[in-house]
Amino acid sequence: MLTIHSASGASPPLTMTQLEDLLIYLNQFHQVDLTGYKRSTLMRRIRIRIQQIELENYQSYFDYLQQHPDEIKCLVDTVYINYTYFFRDPLVWQYLADQVVLQMLANTAPNDPIRVWSVGCASGEETYALAMLFIEALGVEAFQQRVQIYGTDVDSDAILQARQGRYLAHKIELVPPALQEQYFERRDDVHYWRQDLFPSIDFHVHNLIQDPPLPHIDLLVCRNLFIYFTEAAQLQALVRFYLSLEDNGFLLLGHVENLITAAERSLFTPLNRQRKVFTKVPGAHQKNPLLLCRLP
Ligand SMILES: C[S@@+](CC[C@H](N)C(=O)[O-])C[C@H]1O[C@@H](n2cnc3c(N)ncnc32)[C@H](O)[C@@H]1O
Numbered sequence: 001m002l003t004i005h006s007a008s009g010a011s012p013p014l015t016m017t018q019l020e021d022l023l024i025y026l027n028q029f030h031q032v033d034l035t036g037y038k039r040s041t042l043m044r045r046i047r048i049r050i051q052q053i054e055l056e057n058y059q060s061y062f063d064y065l066q067q068h069p070d071e072i073k074c075l076v077d078t079v080y081i082n083y084t085y086f087f088r089d090p091l092v093w094q095y096l097a098d099q100v101v102l103q104m105l106a107n108t109a110p111n112d113p114i115r116v117w118s119v120g121c122a123s124g125e126e127t128y129a130l131a132m133l134f135i136e137a138l139g140v141e142a143f144q145q146r147v148q149i150y151g152t153d154v155d156s157d158a159i160l161q162a163r164q165g166r167y168l169a170h171k172i173e174l175v176p177p178a179l180q181e182q183y184f185e186r187r188d189d190v191h192y193w194r195q196d197l198f199p200s201i202d203f204h205v206h207n208l209i210q211d212p213p214l215p216h217i218d219l220l221v222c223r224n225l226f227i228y229f230t231e232a233a234q235l236q237a238l239v240r241f242y243l244s245l246e247d248n249g250f251l252l253l254g255h256v257e258n259l260i261t262a263a264e265r266s267l268f269t270p271l272n273r274q275r276k277v278f279t280k281v282p283g284a285h286q287k288n289p290l291l292l293c294r295l296p
Helices: 016-030 039-052 058-067 071-079 090-107 125-138 140-146 156-164 177-183 195-200 231-244 262-267 289-294
Strands: 114-119 147-153 166-168 184-187 190-193 201-205 217-222 245-253 268-272 277-280
Touching (some): 016 071, 090 268, 125 177, 125 201, 125 217, 140 195, 195 201, 217 231, 231 262, 231 268, 262 289
Parallel strands (some): 114 147
């Protein structure tokens, strides 16, 4: 039986069997499906949670969980890691601005709509940053007429925060001062996203593993989420992205994320491997219809 301890041995032990049983319990009794997350991540996060509430071992935690229904949400919040900030990995954002956005505009007629999806957007920083790139390229008026940006996350608290568009200084540190001035109103130490630019940005709760993908997307950004997913969940998500994207659509993954399997590589081709930008391979699903069976 595999038991994973921390290096110091101080964390409460949790066996693989206990973890799998917990996943079944959460799924069957609380409709919470965490089976798509890497077991190593789940182990680590659950042990952290057990320590936070100062319980000695997993069995006492499981008893606690059954007696405190609110604990389900706390556990899930521990697994959904919302860490983010504006223009995380600046070279990627520079590449998006200089290459991808311009190529997208060149591919479309001047009045064509453009739809962008930021998946796993946490508190919205990535989504607002995408809006800035398109406004810089198109100007405010054309942006408002043509572009719709969707920010989605499984975590409803994160989505509520994202909708407020309200950020402390450390979150916007990498936003150049001229853009801070242009896109935010500052009151005391808080920066508020400009009111008139809200209608082009739509935040809502969406579970990438369970909910249908948004249609007709031209640029799909999903960064620092696949690192937490099992390989099976990654492939399932990529099939959804494939169906979501228009034939000439672009996909951006996180810095350490990759298309791992041959099936994944048959769906998308790299435009820039280093920056993790991919384009959809049109017709790939016709060559390999079994891929669509990856959808639940
Ligand atoms: C580390 S944050 C990444 C934020 C941003 N994309 C970035 O790169 O800075 C990962 C986000 O993915 C969300 N997430 C986790 N599982 C998800 C799922 N199944 N569907 C949608 N979002 C999910 C988490 O709630 C979290 O807000």
